[in-house]
Amino acid sequence: MYQLDHLADVARKAVRIGHELIKTARPETVTEKTDRDTFTDVDVRIEREIRAYLAEATPDIGFVGEEEGRSDRAANSAYLWGLDPIDGTANFVHGIPLCGISLALVRGAHTIVGAVSLPYLELHYSAVAGRGSFVNGKRLTASGTTELAKSIVAMGDYALGENAVEKNRQRIALTAELAAQVERVRMFGSAAHDLVWLAEGRVDAAIILSNKPLDLAAGILIAREAGVLVIDSTGSEHTSTSTHTIAVAPGISSKLLALVRSVMRMG
CATH class of the missing domain: 3.40.190.80 (D-Maltodextrin-Binding Protein; domain 2)
Structure with missing residues (x-):
């Protein structure tokens, strides 16, 4: 089976696909899902490209995306990739540079790998359960604020x-x-x-x-x-x-x- 280090590397590479697409693309179509909640053609393109990459890199792991749902492999897999191709779509549509790609690997009820990329800020975050979290290779520590x-x-x-x-x-x-x-x-x-x-x-x-x-x-x-x-x-x-x-x-x-x-x- 896959090693966690390998899966973390796959996750980081996957979100970089979306990272580059967001930086180079502007939405051509904006579709309303529910009341004032939308998705764009860029959301769909990112999801499809990351889905295809993960299917090749980890063919035995299921996938579910925000826009197009589950892959055929998802029902029988102990592991599941979960993707939000653009978190902050409204910001993206309006040209506000606060949006990101979010990918998690879940086993049962537990997330074991996570990767988030913030394209307009060139910030790449990742974590493996029990091994700490990092941004651009630097270990992260929460605020020490007490007031x-x-x-x-x-x-x-x-x-x-x-x-x-x-x-x-x-x-x-x-x-x-x-x-x-x-x-x-x-x-x-x-x-x-x-x-x-x-x-x-x-x-x-x-x-x-x-x-x-x-x-x-x-x-x-x-x-x-x-x-x-x-x-x-x-x-x-x-x-x-x-x-x-x-x-x-x-x-x-x-x-x-x-x-x-x-x-x-x-x-």
């Missing part, structure tokens, strides 16, 4: 589609409470950015009031391997079935979780 008042907190996108108004009342309430207590709140529009920048210590927490395993798996592994605590809003360890995604530097974890839970109770 909420000195923390930068990344907030996930507001909700779209069904029940968006109700969901956003809670998000807006949480944003207001954070604004009153932390140094700054930031919304980058890409969960990949939120999580890898948390791993790198650029931000001190990332709050995503949803859980999309395909989008988040690679970033969560990279964050955890840098020492980040990733939990649900209940305080339980985050899993693929969690309702929310709270990722936070250890030094402010108890204070931030208390803040989040107080808002959730009020909601």
